[in-house]
Amino acid sequence: MRPFHYRAPRSLDEALALLTPQAVPLAGGTDLFLKMERRQTQADTVVDLKRIPELGRIEAADGGVRIGALALMDSLGASSLIAGQYEALTRSARVVGSIQTRNRATLGGNLANASPAADTATPLMALGASAEAADATGTRQVPVDQLFLGPGRTALRDGELLTAVLVPALPARAGSAFQRCVRTAMDIALVNCAAFVRLDGDDPDTVAEARIALGAVGPTPLRTASAENCLTGARLDERVVEEAGECAASDAQPIDDVRAGADYRREMVRVLTRRAIWKAFRRARGEA
């Protein structure tokens, strides 16, 4: 491993001051450690964020929830502020890696690492969440569906840290769901899908609003606008859900790789999208 200086600041301001272009932030290290070992980063300084207490909090905010970037997957999966309300997020946090992984891996690290397969990215996109980013000059918000630019690339600027994720209040008659398929328990997703559905106040069979996000089938996690349009304003039945799955599959841009072929991935998008929509729909109706 390339030698580096290890710094463990106690405050956000101190951390931001240490983040020179040669420095890399360290959260749980479940991605970064191996990147460093494989010399995929040139950093000469590692800035460990785990000693900054305020970055780890999960708290109610503005009717929704504010999740510190350093919140552990294990804490997310167990949080009563998230379970029930934001089911898609709870489910995704609970399937990241092993117990050992979830005891180290953070939400901020999952997003900042910008893998197309990052499991918490699609639920956050479906839930309409924003990332909060801070640098020495202040903070700004970036919608999670605009955070990813390509594999390993985010809209975070040099010297900027992801400090929190803000999930808006769950509207009435709304629900979400997460689905994924994997080769083995410890592998990253071949495909994942998150759906958010809000039902009409007058007709509980009609979708007023839908957001569908797909993972591992493009250079970044992506929203499928055609599937969302297909659902919005429609009365949900087998035919509509089938069509939404079809639309999602055509919006997907899967590739062949060692894990699976593109055709298989596209077929799985169809299946997982349909399942996620039905689950989100039942939750929105308070049936699950």
Add this chain to the structure above:
Amino acid sequence: MEPPRIRITVTVNGEPYQEDVAATRSLLDFLRNDLGLTGTKEGCGEGECGACSVILDGRLVDACLIFAAEADGRRVETVEGLADGEALHPLQGAFATAGAAQCGYCTPGMLMAGKALLDRNPSPTHEEVAHGIAGNLCRCTGYGTIIQAVMEAAKES
């Protein structure tokens, strides 16, 4: 650049240690090579097998993906801390009785996974035990006897 070193204070199995380590040192190499605690094993070195499992401030973690520097000021529990002198920990006794180890390479990690589980949930169901050791791979014994051993240990303690 001269490889930077850092002075860390870590409590391992109740004993405080103060050591100078290279910033690049993994917690696993620190335990094995600097402290001579070779009970913790290296399998994959990539967070996939759990052979290197230790308990860090009460949480089960893979020591192969952690820098020793990250453990500064923290408490680490390893397999060496389980027995009380010659008296085996109930988990160790149960593993021996159930025949839950063959080559033994996964065993230290399995024991720590079992301990982390029982510390939180003293009487787990079969399914909870299976879930509790899901991050630990065993190539020999099969998980049946390992789960059985953890269940037995739960009854004893």
